[in-house]
Amino acid sequence: xxxxxxxxxxxxxxFATFLAGDKLASKLALFFGLxxxxxSIVLLNHYNLGENISFINQWITQPNxxxxxxxxxxxxxxxxxxxxxxxxxxFSSFGNDYKNSKSFYALILFMAFAMAGTFLASDxxxxxxxxxxxxxxxYFIALIWGNGDAEERKKAVVKFFIYTLAGSLFMLVAxxxxxxxxxxxxxxxxxxxxxxxxxxxxxxxxxxxxxxxKIPLIPFHTWQANVYQKAPTVGTMLLSGIMLKMGLYSVxxxxxxxxxxxxxxxxxxxxxxxxAGVIYGSIVAxxxxxxxxxxxxxxxxxxxxxxxxxxxxxLDGLRGAVLQMIAHGFVVVGLFYAAEIIFRRYETxxxxxxxxxxxxxxxxxxxxxxxxxxxxxxxxxxxxxxxxTVLYSLSQINIWFAILGGTTIxxxxxxxxxxxxHAMLGETNTKAFADVTVNxxxxxxxxxxxxxxxxMYPKPITDLITPSLEEILTQINRIN
Amino acid sequence: MNTLxxxxxxxxxxxxFEIFNLRKAIVPITILGxxxxxxxxxxxxxxxxxxYNNMIVVSxxxxxxxxxxxxxxxxLVALGHNFYENHQSKISDYIAIKIFLLAGAVAxxxxxxxxxxxxxxxxxxxxxxxxxxxxxxxxxxxEAGMKYFLMGSFxxxxxxxxxxxxxxxxxxxxxxxxSELSQSAELPVWFPIGIVLVTIGMLFKVAAVPFHFWxxxxxxxxxxxxxxxxxxxxxxxxxxxxxxLLSVMNADVSESFKMVVVIISMASMTVGNIMALRQTNVKRxxxxxxxxxxxxMLMTLLSLSTSAGSLLxxxxxxxxxxxxxxxxxxxxxxxxxxxxxxxxHGLGKTNPLLAAILTAALLSMAxxxxxxxxxxxxxxxxxxxxxxxxxxxxxxxxxSIISVGYYFKLILAMYTKEPNEERKGTPVIIYAVAVxxxxxxxxxxxxxxxxLDLLA
Numbered sequence: 001x002x003x004x005x006x007x008x009x010x011x012x013x014x015f016a017t018f019l020a021g022d023k024l025a026s027k028l029a030l031f032f033g034l035x036x037x038x039x040s041i042v043l044l045n046h047y048n049l050g051e052n053i054s055f056i057n058q059w060i061t062q063p064n065x066x067x068x069x070x071x072x073x074x075x076x077x078x079x080x081x082x083x084x085x086x087x088x089x090x091f092s093s094f095g096n097d098y099k100n101s102k103s104f105y106a107l108i109l110f111m112a113f114a115m116a117g118t119f120l121a122s123d124x125x126x127x128x129x130x131x132x133x134x135x136x137x138x139y140f141i142a143l144i145w146g147n148g149d150a151e152e153r154k155k156a157v158v159k160f161f162i163y164t165l166a167g168s169l170f171m172l173v174a175x176x177x178x179x180x181x182x183x184x185x186x187x188x189x190x191x192x193x194x195x196x197x198x199x200x201x202x203x204x205x206x207x208x209x210x211x212x213x214k215i216p217l218i219p220f221h222t223w224q225a226n227v228y229q230k231a232p233t234v235g236t237m238l239l240s241g242i243m244l245k246m247g248l249y250s251v252x253x254x255x256x257x258x259x260x261x262x263x264x265x266x267x268x269x270x271x272x273x274x275x276a277g278v279i280y281g282s283i284v285a286x287x288x289x290x291x292x293x294x295x296x297x298x299x300x301x302x303x304x305x306x307x308x309x310x311x312x313x314x315l316d317g318l319r320g321a322v323l324q325m326i327a328h329g330f331v332v333v334g335l336f337y338a339a340e341i342i343f344r345r346y347e348t349x350x351x352x353x354x355x356x357x358x359x360x361x362x363x364x365x366x367x368x369x370x371x372x373x374x375x376x377x378x379x380x381x382x383x384x385x386x387x388x389t390v391l392y393s394l395s396q397i398n399i400w401f402a403i404l405g406g407t408t409i410x411x412x413x414x415x416x417x418x419x420x421x422h423a424m425l426g427e428t429n430t431k432a433f434a435d436v437t438v439n440x441x442x443x444x445x446x447x448x449x450x451x452x453x454x455x456m457y458p459k460p461i462t463d464l465i466t467p468s469l470e471e472i473l474t475q476i477n478r479i480n
Numbered sequence: 481m482n483t484l485x486x487x488x489x490x491x492x493x494x495x496x497f498e499i500f501n502l503r504k505a506i507v508p509i510t511i512l513g514x515x516x517x518x519x520x521x522x523x524x525x526x527x528x529x530x531x532y533n534n535m536i537v538v539s540x541x542x543x544x545x546x547x548x549x550x551x552x553x554x555x556l557v558a559l560g561h562n563f564y565e566n567h568q569s570k571i572s573d574y575i576a577i578k579i580f581l582l583a584g585a586v587a588x589x590x591x592x593x594x595x596x597x598x599x600x601x602x603x604x605x606x607x608x609x610x611x612x613x614x615x616x617x618x619x620x621x622x623e624a625g626m627k628y629f630l631m632g633s634f635x636x637x638x639x640x641x642x643x644x645x646x647x648x649x650x651x652x653x654x655x656x657x658x659s660e661l662s663q664s665a666e667l668p669v670w671f672p673i674g675i676v677l678v679t680i681g682m683l684f685k686v687a688a689v690p691f692h693f694w695x696x697x698x699x700x701x702x703x704x705x706x707x708x709x710x711x712x713x714x715x716x717x718x719x720x721x722x723x724x725l726l727s728v729m730n731a732d733v734s735e736s737f738k739m740v741v742v743i744i745s746m747a748s749m750t751v752g753n754i755m756a757l758r759q760t761n762v763k764r765x766x767x768x769x770x771x772x773x774x775x776x777m778l779m780t781l782l783s784l785s786t787s788a789g790s791l792l793x794x795x796x797x798x799x800x801x802x803x804x805x806x807x808x809x810x811x812x813x814x815x816x817x818x819x820x821x822x823x824x825h826g827l828g829k830t831n832p833l834l835a836a837i838l839t840a841a842l843l844s845m846a847x848x849x850x851x852x853x854x855x856x857x858x859x860x861x862x863x864x865x866x867x868x869x870x871x872x873x874x875x876x877x878x879x880s881i882i883s884v885g886y887y888f889k890l891i892l893a894m895y896t897k898e899p900n901e902e903r904k905g906t907p908v909i910i911y912a913v914a915v916x917x918x919x920x921x922x923x924x925x926x927x928x929x930x931x932l933d934l935l936a
Contacts (some may be wrong), residue, residue, distance in 0.1 A: 060855075060929045062789070062936050063862055103832075125858070129849035136848065143827075143895060150896050165848075166881040173877055176861050177870075291745055 001046060002055040003071045003120050005377055006083065009036045016224055018106035026094060027106035033087030033112070040083040044076055044464075051360045057361050059126070064184050070122035072468040077322060077461060078119040081329050082242050084450075086112040089237045092337050092443045095344055098145055104322070111137035111402035114459040116248050124175040124185030127254070131210075131246065135164055138239060142231035156226035161224050167213035174206035178258070190258055191475055197261045204262035207255040208270075213302050214247030218277045228296035229349075233340040236292065240299050243334040245325045248303065251310050257475040258465040263313060264476075270311040271397065274406050277304025284409035286418075291349045294419055295332070298375065301408050303330050308405060313476055317393035318469045324386025327374075329450065332381055334371045336470035338364075339439055342423070343434050353369075354423040358431040365424050367436075367444045370444060372420050374451045381455040481531045481538055483521045483546055484586050490517065491579035498572035506575050507561040511554055514579075518550045534540050534592040534654050540591035541788055544718045548796055551590075551711045553582045555803045556705065558858050559810060562907045563705045574614065578709070581607035585717040589724055594643045594653040597725070601639065601685070605632050608714060611706040612698060616765045622694055624701025631694040635684035642677030645670045646729075656730045662730045672734075678725060685718035686774045687767075689747040696755075699767035704813060707763050708806035711770045716795035719777045723791055741781045742872050748775025749879040756886045762809055762819045766802075769845060771789070772879060773798050779860050783867040789935040790859040794926070796931055797852035800921040801844040807914040808838040811907065824898025835894045837914045842887040844921055847880050852924035859932065874893060 013032025020028045046053050059067040071079070073250055090108060098104045114137070117130030142157045175185060177199075182189045195203065213220045228236045256263050263270075281301030288294035306328070309321035341364065342357070358365040374381040377388070387409065395402035436444070454461060490513040497506050521543050530537045557575055564571045584603030584703065591597040609632065613625020643653070649671035650658045684691040699707045752772030759765040777794055780787040811834060812827065813819045828835040844851030857880065861873045924931060 060932070062929065062932050063859065129854075131853075132849045136843070140895070143892070154892055154896050158892065161888065162881065162884055165884055169877045169880055173865075173873060176858070176865055176873070177863060180865055227701070419560065 001043065001051075001408060002053045003043060003075075003079070003474045004055045005067070006036050006040055006043070006079065006116055006119070007311040009039055010086075010109050010116060012255075014106045014109035014113060018102050020102060022101045024186075025102040025105040026090065029109055030087055032109055033083070033090050036116075036298070037080075037083040037087055038111070038446050040076075040079050043071070044080065047071060047073075047076055047158045047465075054122075054207055055284075063179060066123045066184075066186060067126060068123040068186055069117075069120040069126075070187065071120060072471070073464040073466070074249070074253065074322065074468040074472075075119050077326065077465050078245065079116055079360050081245065081326050082112055082116050082119065085237075085241050085329060085333060087448060088443060089234055089241065089333060091439065092237070092333075092340070093234045094439050095437065096232075100144075100477055104141070104145055104234075107137040108143050108238065109170070110241075114287060114430055115242050115246060115320065119249060122187040124178070124187070124190065124254075127250075128172055130177060131168060131171075131250075132165070134243060135161065136244065137415065138155075138231075138235060138243065141228060141238070143234045143237040146230045146233065146235065148230050152226075153230040156223070156230050160223040160227045162209075163213050163220070167210040167220075171207040171210035174203045182282045193258075195259070195261075197265070200262040203264075204255060204259035204266075207250070207259070211247040211251050212273075214250075215244055215307055216247075216300065217273050217304065217307055218280055221277070221281075221300055225293050225296040225302060228299075229290060229292045233336055233343075236296075236336050237333045240336065241329045242294075244299070244303055245329060248306055248310060248321065250327050251307065252321070252469070252472060256310070256313065257472050260313075260476040260478070263311070265396075267311055267313060268475055271308045271394070273330075274304045274306075274308030274311060275401060277301065277307070278405055278408045279411075280304075282408060282415065285415045286411070288415075291342070291351055291354075291423065292336070294351070294415065295335050295339065298412060298416065299328075299332055301412065302375075304331075305387065305390055305405050305408050308401065309393055312393045313473075314393050314396060315466075315469060315473055316389055316396070318387055318473070319466060320389025320391075320393055320464065322459060322465050322469070324383065324390055326461065327382035327386045327454070329373060330447050331375045331381075334444060335375060337440075337443060337447075338368045338371060341436065346431060349417055351422050355426040357424045357433050361435045363441070364433075364436045364444075367448060368424060369420060370448050370451075371444075372416045374448075374455075376416050377409050379455075380452065382451045382458065384455060387460045481530070481590075482524065482863075483517055483537050483538075483543075483550075483651040484536065484583060486513075486517045486520060487550075487583045487586060488578060489723060490514065491576050491583065494572050494576035494579055500530070503568055503571055506572055507557060510557050510575055510579065514550055514554045514557065518547060518554070519703050521547050521550060532591055534656065536590050537586070537592035538590055540935060541724065542586075544792055546586045546794075548703075548792065548799070549582055549585045549713060549717060552716075552799055552803065555577060555917060556709050558909050558913050559705055559708065559807055561909050562814075563703070563810060570680065574611070577607045577610055581611075581709075581713075585713065588717055588721040590829075591724075592655055594646065594655065594658075595609040597721070598636075598643060600641060601721070602636065604714065604717060605636060605685075608632070608706075608710065611709065612702040614702045614706065618703075620651070620701040621703060622701075622729045623696045627694055628698045631684070632884075635681045635691075635765070637682030638684075642674045642679075642681065645674030645677065647674075647698070649674060658729050672737075675726075675730065676737075679722065682722040682725065683719060686715060686722060686777075687771050688744050688774045688778060689751045689771060690744075692748070692771045692774075695771060696759075696767045699770075699818065700761055700764050700918060702821075703828070704763065704810050704819065705829045706805065706807065707766075708810070710867050712799040712806070715770055715774065716777075716799050719774065719795060720791065722789070723780060723784070724849065726781060727788075736783055741778055745775045745778040746875045748772060748778065749765055749876060750775075753879050753882040753886075757882070759886070760821050761822060762824070762890065765890075766805065769883065769886070770802075772843070772883060775879075776857065776860060776876060778873065779869075782869060784865050784873075785862075785864050789932045790863055792935055793852070793859060793928065793931045794856040797844060797856040797921060797924060799916045800924070801841040801851070801853060804837055804841040804914050804917040805845075807910050808834045808841070811910045811914075813905070814903075814931045820891050821890060822900070824893045825897035826894070828895040830899045830902060833911070834914060837918050838894065839891050840918050840922070842891060844925075846884050850922065850925045852921045855925055855928040859928070 114134035121127035175469035697847030756768035844853035
C-alpha cells in the first residue's frame with residue numbers, strides 16, 4: 001500500500017463523477033472524497049508504524065524523470081489537509097444547484113487530485129506538472145460557475161491564470177537548469193547539488209516568483225481579492241483552503257532547501273514582504289464592504305504571517321507555519337461557508353445589507369462567532385497555536401518583526417468583530433433568516449470541532465511534522 | 481524507398497478511381513492504403529539503406545518523420561470526406577494531390593542528393609499552390625494561391641541558387657560527399673553563401689520571421705482544410721527538411737550562423753505571438769501562432785547532433801494538436817463566410833465535446849502539462865540550456881506566457897459567451913479525427929519516452 005492509492009482514488013473519482021451524470025454527481029463525488037480521506041488516514045497509520053509508503057517508478061528515460069511520490073510527515077500533514085477538506089467542501093455545496101454538475105464535481109475531484117499530487121511529488125518535473133495541473137480545474141470552476149458580471153469575472157480569472165502560469169514557468173526554467181547540473185530531478189539528488197551563491201540566488205528568485213504569486217505575497221497579490229469574490233464559494237474554499245498552501249508548502253519543501261544560501265542572505269527582505277502583507281491586508285480589510293472580499297484580504301494578512309514564519313529558517317518558524325497553514329485552511333473554509341450560508345438566504349454579500357441575524361438564528365450566530373474568534377487566534381483554537389509559534393519565532397529574529405506581525409491579531413480582531421457586529425447583530429432585519437439546515441450545521445460543527453480539538457491538543461500534528469521539518473532544516477543549514 | 485513508391489502508386493490509384501466512377505470509395509480506400517504504407521514504413525524502421533546512387537537514403541530519421549507525415553495525411557484525408565461533400569466531382573483530384581504532396585514530403589526527409597531534395601520540395605510546393613487556390617470560385621482563395629505561388633516560387637529560386645553555389649564549391653550534389661569535403665580546412669566562400677541561401681529558402685517555407693509575411697494572408701484565404709494542411713503537415717515537413725539539410729551537410733555549424741538562428745528564433749516567437757494577440761480571425765491567429773512555433777522548432781538547430789528526437793517530438797505534439805484544433809474549426813465554420821472568433825461563441829454549451837477538444841488542443845499548444853506540447857517545450861528548453869543559450873530559453877518562456885493570452889481568448893469565447901445559433905448534424909468522421917488526434921497527443925504526453933527514444 002502506498003500513497004499513489006490516494007491519487008488513483010481521486011482521479012478515478014473525477015472520471016466516475018463525470019460519467020455518472022448530473023443527478024448522481026454530487027453524491028458520488030462526496031463518496032470518493034470520503035474514500036480518499038479514509039485511505040489517507042489508513043496510510044497515516046501505516047506511516048506511523050514505520051512502513052514505507054513512498055512510490056517511485058521511472059517514467060521518462062530521456063530526460064531522466066521519475067514518477068516519485070514521497071510521503072514524510074510534512075507531506076502527510078498536507079495530504080490530510082487536502083483529503084479532509086475536499087469532502088467537507090463538496091458537502092458544503094449540497095444546498096446549491098449547479099448547472100452541468102457532473103463537470104463541476106469532476107473538476108473539484110480533479111483539482112484535489114492535482115493538489116494531493118503537488119504535496120506528494122518528490123521529482124521536480126512531476127511536482128511541476130501537478131502544480132500546473134491544479135490550475136486548470138480552478139480556472140474553469142471560477143470561470144463557468146462563478147458569480148457576478150461575466151466580463152469582469154473573465155478578466156479576473158484570466159489575470160489569475162496568466163499570473164500564476166507566468167510565475168511557474170520561471171520555476172520550470174530553474175528546474176531545467178538544475179537538471180543540467182544534477183542529471184535528475186529527484187529531490188534527494190537536487191539536495192546533493194552544490195550550487196554557487198549566484199546560482200542559488202537566481203534559482204531562489206525563480207521559485208519565489210512562482211510561490212509569491214500563488215501564496216500570494218505583496219506585491220503579487222493583485223489577482224487574489226477579485227478572484228475570491230468572483231469564484232463560486234466552492235472555488236474560493238479550494239483556493240484559499242488548500243491551493244494557497246501549495247505555495248507555502250513549496251517554499252518549505254523546495255525553495256529553502258534548494259537555495260539555502262540565498263535564503264539566509266536575503267532573509268530579512270522576505271520576512272519584511274510577509275509582514276508588509278500582514279499590515280497591508282489588515283488595513284485594506286478594514287475598508288471592505290463585501291464580505292467575501294473582506295475575507296480575501298484577511299486571508300492575505302494571515303498567509304503573509306505564515307510566509308514570514310517560513311523565511312525565519314528556524315524550527316519554530318517552520319513548525320508554526322505548517323500548523324497555521326492547516327489551521328487557516330480549516331478556518332477560512334468555515335468562514336467562506338458562513339458567507340455562503342448568508343448568501344443563500346439574503347442573496348447578497350454586502351455587509352451593509354445584512355444585520356440582525358442573531359435574533360433569528362442564534363445557532364448560526366454562535367457558530368459564526370466561534371469561527372471569527374478562531375480566525376483572530378483566540379486561545380484554545382488551533383489558530384492560536386499556529387500564530388503564536390510563528391510570532392515567537394519572529395521575535396527570536398527581531399522583536400520588531402513580532403510586534404509588527406502581531407498587528408494581525410489586533411487589527412484582525414478589529415475588522416472581524418466589526419464585520420460580525422454589522423452582519424449579525426443590530427436591528428432585527430426585515431428579511432427572514434431561516435435557521436441553519438442539518439447539512440450546514442454538520443459542516444460547521446465539523447470544522448469547529450477540528451479547530452478546537454487541535455487547539456487544545458496539537459501534539460499529533462506537531463509530532464507528525466517535526467521530524468521532517470528537522471530534516472529540511474539540516475539541509476538548509478548544511479555547509480556548502 | 482518502398483514507402484515512396486507505395487505512396488505514388490496510391491496517388492495514381494486515386495486518379496484511376498475517378499475513371500471507374502468509384503468516388504464514394506476514395507476516402508476509405510486511401511485511408512486503408514495509407515495505413516498499409518504506414519505499416520510498411522514502420523517495418524523498415526531499423527534498416528539504413530540507400531537507393532539509386534544515393535539519391536534516396538532511408539534512415540531512422542527519414543522513416544520516423546515519414547511515419548509522422550503519413551499519420552497526418554491520414555487525418556487530413558479523413559477530414560476531406562466531410563469538407564468536400566459539395567465538390568464530389570473533384571474529390572479524387574483533391575485527395576490525389578494530397579497523396580502526391582505526401583510523396584514530396586517523404587522525398588524531402590529521405591534525400592541523399594540535393595537534386596532529390598529540390599524535386600521533393602517542388603512536388604510539395606506545387607501541390608500546396610493548387611490546394612491553396614482550390615476553391616476556384618472564391619476570390620480570396622485565388623488571391624491566396626497567387627500570393628503563395630509568387631512568394632513560394634521566389635523561395636524555390638533562392639534555394640536553387642543556393643544549391644548551385646554549393647555545387648560550384650564542392651563539385652557534387654551528393655550530401656555525404658559534400659559533408660566530407662566540408663570538413664577540410666579550405667572551404668570556398670561559395671559554400672557558406674550557398675548554405676545561407678538554402679536556409680533562407682527553407683525559412684520561407686517554415687514561415688519564420690522575417691520570411692513570414694505570406695503566411696497570414698495565405699492561411700486566411702485558403703480553404704480551411706488546406707490551411708490545416710499547411711499549418712501542420714507542410715510546416716513540420718519544412719522544419720524537418722531544414723534540420724536534415726543542415727545536419728547532413730555540415731556537422732559543425734559556425735558560431736555566427738548559430739547567432740543568426742538564435743535571432744531568427746527569438747524574432748519568430750515574439751513577432752508571431754504579439755501579432756496573434758490582435759487577430760480576430762481564428763485561421764490568421766493560428767497562422768501567427770504557427771510562426772511562433774516555428775521559432776520554437778528552430779531552437780533545435782542549435783544542437784544539431786542531438787536534437788533530432790526533440791524535433792520529432794515537438795513536431796508530433798504541435799501537428800497533432802493542430803489537427804485536433806482544425807477539425808473543430810472545420811466543424812464550426814462549415815458554410816460560414818469567415819472563421820471569426822464570433823463563430824465559436826457558446827460552443828461549450830452547444831457542443832461540449834468539441835469545445836473540450838479544442839480547449840485541450842490549445843492548452844497543448846500553450847504548453848500546459850500532461851499535454852504533449854508541454855514536454856515538447858520542456859525537452860527543447862533542456863536541450864537549449866545544455867547548448868548554452870539560457871537567454872533564448874528565457875525569451876521562449878516569456879513568449880509561452882504571451883501565447884496563453886490569445887489561446888485563452890478562444891477558450892473564453894467558447895465558455896463565457898452565449899451561443900448565436902445551433903449547428904446541425906454530427907459528422908462522425910470529424911469527431912473521430914478530433915478525438916483520436918487529441919488522445920494521441922495526451923498519450924504522447926503521458927509516455928514521452930515512446931517518441932523521444934526513437935531517435936536518441
